[in-house]
Amino acid sequence: xxxxxxxxxxxxxVLLVLSTFVTGLLFKVPRLPIIHETIRNLYFHVPMWMGxxxxxxxxxxxxxxxxxxxxxxxxxxxxxxxxxGLVFYVMGLCTGMLWAKYTxxxxxxxxxxxxxxxxxxxxxxxxxxxxxxxxxxxKRAKISAIYNIFAFPVMIVLIFVLPRMTASLHxxxxxxxxxxxxDLDNGMKLAFYPAMxxxxxxxxxxxxxxxxxxxxxYKKNAID
Amino acid sequence: xPLTNMKKLTLLLLMLCSISVAMAQPGQDVEMADAxxxxxxxxxxxxxxxxxxxGLAIFLFSMDRxxxxxxxxx
Numbered sequence: 001x002x003x004x005x006x007x008x009x010x011x012x013x014v015l016l017v018l019s020t021f022v023t024g025l026l027f028k029v030p031r032l033p034i035i036h037e038t039i040r041n042l043y044f045h046v047p048m049w050m051g052x053x054x055x056x057x058x059x060x061x062x063x064x065x066x067x068x069x070x071x072x073x074x075x076x077x078x079x080x081x082x083x084x085g086l087v088f089y090v091m092g093l094c095t096g097m098l099w100a101k102y103t104x105x106x107x108x109x110x111x112x113x114x115x116x117x118x119x120x121x122x123x124x125x126x127x128x129x130x131x132x133x134x135x136x137x138x139k140r141a142k143i144s145a146i147y148n149i150f151a152f153p154v155m156i157v158l159i160f161v162l163p164r165m166t167a168s169l170h171x172x173x174x175x176x177x178x179x180x181x182x183d184l185d186n187g188m189k190l191a192f193y194p195a196m197x198x199x200x201x202x203x204x205x206x207x208x209x210x211x212x213x214x215x216x217x218y219k220k221n222a223i224d
Numbered sequence: 225x226p227l228t229n230m231k232k233l234t235l236l237l238l239m240l241c242s243i244s245v246a247m248a249q250p251g252q253d254v255e256m257a258d259a260x261x262x263x264x265x266x267x268x269x270x271x272x273x274x275x276x277x278x279g280l281a282i283f284l285f286s287m288d289r290x291x292x293x294x295x296x297x298x
Binding site for chain 2: 021025038040041087090091094095098099102206209210213216220
């Protein structure tokens with residue numbers, strides 16, 4: 001746990017994200033119809049989901065650790081990771097809706113990707129509701145840890161697997177190529193990979209801050 | 225076979241309709257007066273960045289409030 005108190009990786013994360021504001025807005029991108037300059041959203045919309053995924057993975061890791069050891073800190077880490085992940089989730093949904101409005105025509109067109117993303121969002125909201133519905137600490141921690149471990153693969157299937165198997169407007173779905181082939185022949189990965197890495201660590205950083213705050217709250221409540 | 229008046233009128237209407245459809249072919253570019261679609265839709269990207277920053281800012285304020293409460297109790 002010493003890692004979360006170190007500064008170096010936070011500085012790197014900030015520098016990575018900062019660099020994408022320059023490279024992402026100035027570097028050459030492919031000229032595509034309909035998408036036009038909005039292809040640059042790739043550096044801002046997709047990393048939100050990457051950040052969400054990172055903290056959700058960490059959350060599952062701590063949920064498993066909690067079930068193995070029963071230490072309250074692990075439960076706190078798991079719930080704060082989900083809290084942070086949900087904020088990135090909302091930002092990913094909002095930026096996706098805006099992008100959809102100017103490329104697909106509607107904020108919400110009932111696309112497979114959008115619908116399943118909304119369902120998965122409710123799935124994680126249910127996690128927080130479940131937590132708040134129980135008073136007894138150990139029971140709450142145990143049940144929500146199990147719920148979290150099961151919610152994660154369902155979320156992965158809903159967001160990343162099912163939309164790809166049906167017709168969807170979203171890139172990478174229904175035999176529709178993702179942007180992968182474009183970043184290989186253009187310098188797009190020079191901005192895309194730092195954005196993904198940078199935002200992941202920013203999400204992790206916020207989660208650790210919330211974890212540290214909650215740890216103080218928890219310790220104070222234990223003393224009182 | 226002479227056409228009745230009714231049939232003539234229908235034919236005229238049909239032809240008028242087909243002409244109006246032919247005339248209404250849109251031009252090559254339907255550029256609308258929509259600010260977000262101008263300059264290659266770059267403002268969509270700007271607004272995306274704004275959404276992300278606003279989200280982070282709201283999140284920061286909520287954490288600030290929580291920390292304040294924590295400090296006050298000490």
